[in-house]
Amino acid sequence: MQLKITTKENYRYHKLVKMNSHKLYYLFLSLLIIATSCSTNTTVKSGFIQENIQFAIAQEKLQVAQIEKSGKILNPRTVKDGEVKYIVPDDWTSGFYPGTMWYIYELTGDSTWRTYARKYTEAIDTIKYMTWHHDVGFMVQCSFGNGLRLGEEKYKEVILQSAKSLSTRFRPVAGIIQSWNVDKGWQSERGWECPVIIDNMMNLELLFNATKLSGDSSFYKIAVSHADKTMKNHYRPDYSCYHVVDYSLADGSIRNKHTAQGFAHESAWARGQAWGIYGFAMCYRETKDIQYLRQAQKAFEFVVNHKNFPSDFVPYWDFDTPKIPNEPRDASSAAILASALYELSTFENPEYYKGWADKIMQSLASPAFRAKTGENGNFILMHSVGSIPHGNEIDVPLNYADYYFLEALKRKRDLENMAKPTN
Numbered sequence: 001m002q003l004k005i006t007t008k009e010n011y012r013y014h015k016l017v018k019m020n021s022h023k024l025y026y027l028f029l030s031l032l033i034i035a036t037s038c039s040t041n042t043t044v045k046s047g048f049i050q051e052n053i054q055f056a057i058a059q060e061k062l063q064v065a066q067i068e069k070s071g072k073i074l075n076p077r078t079v080k081d082g083e084v085k086y087i088v089p090d091d092w093t094s095g096f097y098p099g100t101m102w103y104i105y106e107l108t109g110d111s112t113w114r115t116y117a118r119k120y121t122e123a124i125d126t127i128k129y130m131t132w133h134h135d136v137g138f139m140v141q142c143s144f145g146n147g148l149r150l151g152e153e154k155y156k157e158v159i160l161q162s163a164k165s166l167s168t169r170f171r172p173v174a175g176i177i178q179s180w181n182v183d184k185g186w187q188s189e190r191g192w193e194c195p196v197i198i199d200n201m202m203n204l205e206l207l208f209n210a211t212k213l214s215g216d217s218s219f220y221k222i223a224v225s226h227a228d229k230t231m232k233n234h235y236r237p238d239y240s241c242y243h244v245v246d247y248s249l250a251d252g253s254i255r256n257k258h259t260a261q262g263f264a265h266e267s268a269w270a271r272g273q274a275w276g277i278y279g280f281a282m283c284y285r286e287t288k289d290i291q292y293l294r295q296a297q298k299a300f301e302f303v304v305n306h307k308n309f310p311s312d313f314v315p316y317w318d319f320d321t322p323k324i325p326n327e328p329r330d331a332s333s334a335a336i337l338a339s340a341l342y343e344l345s346t347f348e349n350p351e352y353y354k355g356w357a358d359k360i361m362q363s364l365a366s367p368a369f370r371a372k373t374g375e376n377g378n379f380i381l382m383h384s385v386g387s388i389p390h391g392n393e394i395d396v397p398l399n400y401a402d403y404y405f406l407e408a409l410k411r412k413r414d415l416e417n418m419a420k421p422t423n
């Protein structure tokens with residue numbers, strides 16, 4: 001039916017249309033401005049993430065191409081004398097390269113990386129039987145643990161076997177997992193009986209996972225006992241931590257509080273401080289015991305309030321080295337810290353912790369710390385330190401710096417995606 005409009009009505013109609021078209025025009029303009037500003041924010045935010053993903057892909061493509069060309073399955077750790085240094089499966093860092101591939105897969109969704117991740121993960125399968133040092137937690141969680149999280153159900157068996165292997169190192173009298181054996185190597189020369197290092201906090205995630213997968217609470221109990229003892233014995237009143245606490249196997253008493261990789265027994269080794277913050281944040285996630293959250297938060301306050309925490313937020317290798325600022329940085333500790341802070345931001349004070357993590361990431365992704373494509377042995381980050389007291393890996397790339405950088409990037413992306421409105 002045709003609608004008849006009189007002249008008067010016609011006039012009103014056109015006025016209305018004109019008014020509405022003005023309103024519509026302004027509405028359209030406002031929406032455009034909002035949309036543009038939203039998309040600008042998104043571009044700024046995701047621009048950082050996307051640019052770092054693209055860079056990581058470029059480096060990892062070169063890295064894996066070089067390995068594949070050799071016809072072997074190699075596991076890169078660092079660069080020495082201009083050459084990439086590859087490691088055997090029972091080196092403590094063997095989980096990081098496969099883990100890096102899992103993160104690249106997760107960040108890109110490109111199945112090529114999943115295929116590589118599987119291949120390089122499954123190549124270190126034998127570590128599940130490793131009982132001679134504590135690092136099986138790191139090694140398996142970062143490789144198989146990420147694979148399982150991303151759907152590789154068959155890796156459950158590896159997680160469980162590895163948790164059993166790690167549990168053989170639990171010393172019930174002292175209530176801790178022994179980190180290192182003391183029957184050979186440099187560890188045999190320090191007079192220790194049962195050394196536990198702060199790094200060991202990182203191995204507990206494997207145990208929490210094993211309990212979730214199996215329902216066997218013994219793994220969880222070991223993890224909690226170890227975390228409680230570490231919280232009590234590894235920290236000074238200012239919440240800096242010792243690197244090594246040596247326990248008596250006979251009665252569980254403390255024999256020594258030492259360092260191995262720090263500047264001095266009483267100094268704060270930067271990576272150890274970062275391991276502790278990450279480890280206690282993870283323990284809070286797994287147990288919801290508020291003491292662990294407070295421990296992580298206070299240990300982080302030690303970092304931010306320290307006079308030697310540099311203005312670019314990438315710690316010197318030890319907070320108390322006398323020659324600061326003429327001391328090497330440790331980008332690995334900054335990457336671990338950033339990842340831990342993103343996790344902390346999910347519990348309390350999100351702006352504060354995410355803000356710090358973002359600042360650290362900006363710095364790590366700057367030309368001061370991030371390599372150029374095709375340089376740095378095809379690793380992502382420059383300027384990490386393995387162990388200065390051992391004269392090992394000083395101012396070099398390290399596979400774990402890259403691993404935690406990508407983990408942090410992934411956590412940042414997830415947090416920002418969650419913060420975006422869904423409609």
Ligand code: GLY
Nearest residue numbers: 092199261271386
């Ligand atoms: N877990 C050994 C290190 O941090 O160097």
